[in-house]
Amino acid sequence: DAGVTQSPTHLIKTRGQQVTLRCSPISGHKSVSWYQQVLGQGPQFIFQYYEKEERGRGNFPDRFSARQFPNYSSELNVNALLLGDSALYLCASSAGMDNSPLHFGNGTRLTVT
């Protein structure tokens, strides 16, 4: 079975632009979570979606938004990009909403210039 897939793998954007990152969970998984990993740091929680509803949100500005589709895939949107948004964005899926093992994708490397 395919694991968690994310697209694109790499992306370069300019300050002020908007970006959309995509994630397909493992088949049968209904929960998708997003994490931001700045170089040299551990990942930080951005969002969790379960059954197409937002179930948790980390300490990120409103420029960050996400949604989950009926097929459980998800998109992360970031508006008005800042240089500090440069990071590896990781998507994780799990079968349940709480304490289910998370399976991570390989991430999208976003560079903002």
Place this chain on the structure above:
Amino acid sequence: AQSVTQLDSHVSVSEGTPVLLRCNYSSSYSPSLFWYVQHPNKGLQLLLKYTSAATLVKGINGFEAEFKKSETSFHLTKPSAHMSDAAEYFCVVSGGYNKLIFGAGTRLAVHP
């Protein structure tokens, strides 16, 4: 609030020698604790998980971790390092639901 502190940012060992990666946690209730590994340009892989069933947790690839409540520690060990173990290791505590709180990471180097 939950948090984890990884006590070493870098650890260097020789192949075949023991590995010890240290982690202290802070939690207002009985925590769920994890160790994840990240190889270069790869996503995160779960090594092991503690959920109060047993204090000594065995994971994949020969790794294990011991939960010590009195010391608020959850150190990761392996008896004999292999070159393929070179990677970044993260100690993680559950913040509820599927929210994970990661430590800053420990980079493990393995020398021949």
